[in-house]
Amino acid sequence: KAGVTQTPRYLIKTRGQQVTLSCSPISGHRSVSWYQQTPGQGLQFLFEYFSETQRNKGNFPGRFSGRQFSNSRSEMNVSTLELGDSALYLCASSLVAEGNTIYFGEGSWLTVV
């Protein structure tokens, strides 16, 4: 069974640009969530999608957005990139019910220069 797949794995963007990251969940998983990991702030929840609807949102500015498609694949977008957006972005998927195991992908490393 394939795990959570994130693309691209590494990317470098210039301040002011925008970026789109993609996540394919484990087959059958309908809940997809995104996290940002930085040395200073640690692991922070961005948002969660379930059945194409945002179910929960973390405390991030509106420049961070996401969506989920009918096949449960998800994308997140960051517009007007800032240097502080440099981070590892992790996608996770799980089954519907609360308390189910949450599986993480390898992450997308974003560097903003």
Added chain:
Amino acid sequence: AQSVTQLGSHVSVSEGALVLLRCNYSSSVPPYLFWYVQYPNQGLQLLLKYTSAATLVKGINGFEAEFKKSETSFHLTKPSAHMSDAAEYFCAVSDRGGGATNKLIFGTGTLLAVQP
């Protein structure tokens, strides 16, 4: 609101020694608790989880954790450390305050070093 505190950002043990990584949680409802491990340049791998079944939870790679409600703790242990255990370990609690969700709240992590 749920929260997690990991005591000790760095822990160093000798190979073969006991590993003890501490995690305390705060939750107004029965918590779901998780331990994840992160190797350099990789994502998070689930070690084990507690969802109110047995209080002693066994995970992968010889790790286990005991849920102690009276101490609000969920410490991670391994009887004998191996060099391959060197990694960063994160304790997490599921945020159950906002309805159905799979949102995790993470601790700040503990970097485990294993000395030969």
